[in-house]
Amino acid sequence: MSSKIPCTLVWLRRDLRLIDNPALFHAAKRGQLITVYIFDEDCSGRRKTGQACLWWLYHSLKSLHNQLSQWNIPLIMKSGNDAFTILKELLDSYNADTIYWNRCYEPFEYNRDCSIEEKLKMENVTVETYQDRVLFEPWTIKTAKGGPVQIYIHFWNQCLSLPQPRKPYDKPKFKNQTGCQSKCDEPAVWQRLAKLSQDMPMKLQDFWHPGEEQAISKLKSFIKNSLNAYAEKSQCLRLNTTSNLSPYLHFGEISPFTVWHSVRHASSSAEPPAVKSESLKQYLRSLGWREYTCHLLFHYPDLPQKCFRSSFEQLKLQVDPVKLQSWQQGNTGYPVVDAGMRQLSVAGIMPNRLRMIVASFLIKHLLVPWQKGEEWFWSKLIDA
Numbered sequence: 001m002s003s004k005i006p007c008t009l010v011w012l013r014r015d016l017r018l019i020d021n022p023a024l025f026h027a028a029k030r031g032q033l034i035t036v037y038i039f040d041e042d043c044s045g046r047r048k049t050g051q052a053c054l055w056w057l058y059h060s061l062k063s064l065h066n067q068l069s070q071w072n073i074p075l076i077m078k079s080g081n082d083a084f085t086i087l088k089e090l091l092d093s094y095n096a097d098t099i100y101w102n103r104c105y106e107p108f109e110y111n112r113d114c115s116i117e118e119k120l121k122m123e124n125v126t127v128e129t130y131q132d133r134v135l136f137e138p139w140t141i142k143t144a145k146g147g148p149v150q151i152y153i154h155f156w157n158q159c160l161s162l163p164q165p166r167k168p169y170d171k172p173k174f175k176n177q178t179g180c181q182s183k184c185d186e187p188a189v190w191q192r193l194a195k196l197s198q199d200m201p202m203k204l205q206d207f208w209h210p211g212e213e214q215a216i217s218k219l220k221s222f223i224k225n226s227l228n229a230y231a232e233k234s235q236c237l238r239l240n241t242t243s244n245l246s247p248y249l250h251f252g253e254i255s256p257f258t259v260w261h262s263v264r265h266a267s268s269s270a271e272p273p274a275v276k277s278e279s280l281k282q283y284l285r286s287l288g289w290r291e292y293t294c295h296l297l298f299h300y301p302d303l304p305q306k307c308f309r310s311s312f313e314q315l316k317l318q319v320d321p322v323k324l325q326s327w328q329q330g331n332t333g334y335p336v337v338d339a340g341m342r343q344l345s346v347a348g349i350m351p352n353r354l355r356m357i358v359a360s361f362l363i364k365h366l367l368v369p370w371q372k373g374e375e376w377f378w379s380k381l382i383d384a
């Protein structure tokens, strides 16, 4: 039997949090709501989710599920690659005429979402989507001729010339949620994700605690202890000199808007710790690199396969399985490379400078194609 109380469906993707979640915020204002996460294990049309990211995803979803259940809000787990049909069935089943989601910008997701939005609107469903994963949406930054901006410094200067990114939304104020029961959940999806995350040979649980609470606490601790020295220390080979927020940003357990405004607020506040303006600038510039990569991927969808500069396609690189394996296992005999690669295999992370060193070593020293390194990073990194 379908519920008589109309409710809003919120489609969660890379926004696994409550604070500054525009879709959840607006849905909560409307009244009853349900949330859904669609797990597409085969990732039809794109590369499968990496091993380390699957571990993170499972724990992140569990954490959000616990948060939402405190308000009696179902997080329905579904699986499959036909998101339109899954969403439509849920809307019908819950007698919901409205769906909200936060926008994704990776080419596959963006195109899929546009097509789903169009089809749902044709079925008289109200669809609202919100800016979320980036501070500057990819189409807002352009050259004088209207094309994508290819050079980072030009890109970032243009971002800085625009109005400040919007302020973060508060945690949603959920009204008495009684009408929507979790009747369509597929327990097998939780079981499958749990299994995939248990099969993980890495030791991620010794280093990481996924979830929104941890994300906020990491941000606070970074502002208190490390932001001031960021300009001098951000390129160190140690992990605790930077914010370590990349996986939390990747899964949307914290939003870039929250990070942006928190660091700016800390640096303008009279309260200690004081923050050097160069450190603030450099940290915002790092967030800018994240924006830039999203901008490039949006405009150049084949970037994961092809060289950004076509002249680099001429490089004489070839797959040598022995060299590749020595790099992957951290057995090249070069201590800094080996330390980085072993850290990656255990903790799923590497500081930025070390990522550059090992990547450069693979391509320029071992002469192995960068795509092989990118594949390995994809399977091991928790922020890929």
Ligand SMILES: Cc1cc2nc3c(=O)[nH]c(=O)nc-3n(C[C@H](O)[C@H](O)[C@H](O)COP(=O)(O)OP(=O)(O)OC[C@H]3O[C@@H](n4cnc5c(N)ncnc54)[C@H](O)[C@@H]3O)c2cc1C
Residues within 6 Å of the ligand: 234, 242, 243, 244, 245, 246, 247, 249, 250, 286, 287, 288, 289, 290, 291, 293, 350, 351, 352, 353, 355, 356, 359, 377, 381, 383, 384
């Ligand atoms: C070969 C290579 C592969 C990389 N792969 C990834 C990846 O898969 N996912 C990923 O998030 N980052 C990637 N980076 C960028 C960068 O190394 C990480 O974002 C950073 O090390 C994360 O640590 P942090 O959160 O402490 O960063 P902080 O220094 O605290 O920076 C804050 C945030 O800014 C963003 N950021 C910082 N530097 C960069 C950068 N150079 N490019 C893009 N965003 C940046 C991240 O979201 C980061 O969390 C890669 C860099 C290299 C050289």
